[in-house]
Amino acid sequence: AKYTWVEKDTCIACGACGATAPDIYDYDDEGLAGVVYGGDDNTGNTEIPEEMYDDLQDAVDGCPTDSIKIADCPFHKEG
Numbered sequence: 001a002k003y004t005w006v007e008k009d010t011c012i013a014c015g016a017c018g019a020t021a022p023d024i025y026d027y028d029d030e031g032l033a034g035v036v037y038g039g040d041d042n043t044g045n046t047e048i049p050e051e052m053y054d055d056l057q058d059a060v061d062g063c064p065t066d067s068i069k070i071a072d073c074p075f076h077k078e079g
């Protein structure tokens with residue numbers, strides 16, 4: 001299983017991840033990215049389906065600040 005979470009403290013609101021993986025990432029009022037898939041609200045607790053793994057990895061690889069995290073267990077963040 002894979003889970004993802006955005007470290008907003010280091011996100012620079014560049015817009016890359018939402019363009020690469022719009023089903024997984026979207027932006028808050030400040031333009032900072034967060035995980036929206038399945039209503040995740042950037043808690044990192046929603047399992048990302050296997051068919052989205054390519055988009056997920058592309059988004060991680062494309063983030064200029066390494067703010068997109070991936071793990072095989074839930075992040076349990078507060079969003």
Ligand code: SF4
Pocket residue numbers: 006010011012013014015016017018032033062063064065066067068
């Ligand atoms: Fe933020 Fe990285 Fe997404 Fe750019 S690609 S908006 S820096 S999380």
